[in-house]
Amino acid sequence: DTAVSQTPKYLVTQMGNDKSIKCEQNLGHDTMYWYKQDSKKFLKIMFSYNNKELIINETVPNRFSPKSPDKAHLNLHINSLELGDSAVYFCASSQEGAGVADTQYFGPGTRLTVL
Amino acid sequence: DAKTTQPNSMESNEEEPVHLPCNHSTISGTDYIHWYRQLPSQGPEYVIHGLTSNVNNRMASLAIAEDRKSSTLILHRATLRDAAVYYCILRDRGYGGSQGNLIFGKGTKLSVKP
Numbered sequence: 001d002t003a004v005s006q007t008p009k010y011l012v013t014q015m016g017n018d019k020s021i022k023c024e025q026n027l028g029h030d031t032m033y034w035y036k037q038d039s040k041k042f043l044k045i046m047f048s049y050n051n052k053e054l055i056i057n058e059t060v061p062n063r064f065s066p067k068s069p070d071k072a073h074l075n076l077h078i079n080s081l082e083l084g085d086s087a088v089y090f091c092a093s094s095q096e097g098a099g100v101a102d103t104q105y106f107g108p109g110t111r112l113t114v115l
Numbered sequence: 116d117a118k119t120t121q122p123n124s125m126e127s128n129e130e131e132p133v134h135l136p137c138n139h140s141t142i143s144g145t146d147y148i149h150w151y152r153q154l155p156s157q158g159p160e161y162v163i164h165g166l167t168s169n170v171n172n173r174m175a176s177l178a179i180a181e182d183r184k185s186s187t188l189i190l191h192r193a194t195l196r197d198a199a200v201y202y203c204i205l206r207d208r209g210y211g212g213s214q215g216n217l218i219f220g221k222g223t224k225l226s227v228k229p
Binding site: 109 | 151156157159219
């Protein structure tokens with residue numbers, strides 16, 4: 001069973017569109033994350049979220065919004081897509097409170113291409 | 116954020132040991148040293164972590180300098196499947212909120228030759 005899954009794996013869309021990427025984890029974790037990996041392969045945190053708080057990296061445009069229908073899901077909505085949003089997006093999860101040793105488990109990534 | 120410095124790339128032969136270095140001269144007393152790796156076209160995966168003592172697990176060993184200003188990830192017998200980018204990351208023990216986030220650097224791209 002896949003621990004952290006993302007859909008779709010590939011997403012090609014036009015500039016200006018609104019799109020969503022879904023993430024689901026079956027590990028029972030209570031904290032989920034979104035990361036962006038750009039063309040230069042830098043991985044950067046975008047959001048971390050649990051049932052207590054949403055922490056946003058201040059460099060993330062407000063066109064990006066995470067939405068969590070329940071503890072096992074954290075979807076990423078992107079409005080008015082721009083060329084610079086093209087990247088691979090990774091979802092991850094961990095169990096908060098397990099201490100600093102809490103491992104983050106990553107999904108396989110969604111490659112977003114904005115034309 | 117506490118920073119780490121790693122070589123951009125390293126090469127190894129299959130079935131030989133690999134030592135991946137990481138410098139973290141500004142490490143604080145509450146920082147743990149974590150290693151993750153990212154295989155081609157996959158998400159990062161946890162490898163190992165430690166605080167002061169050397170650590171072993173089924174994937175690798177972590178050797179931490181006595182002053183904690185550097186560490187070395189050791190793969191005892193590299194396989195072709197170990198070709199990946201390896202990231203050394205400092206993580207605050209007293210984490211909460213954004214402190215729990217992983218801050219990835221450039222990492223070391225390890226190539227393994229048959």
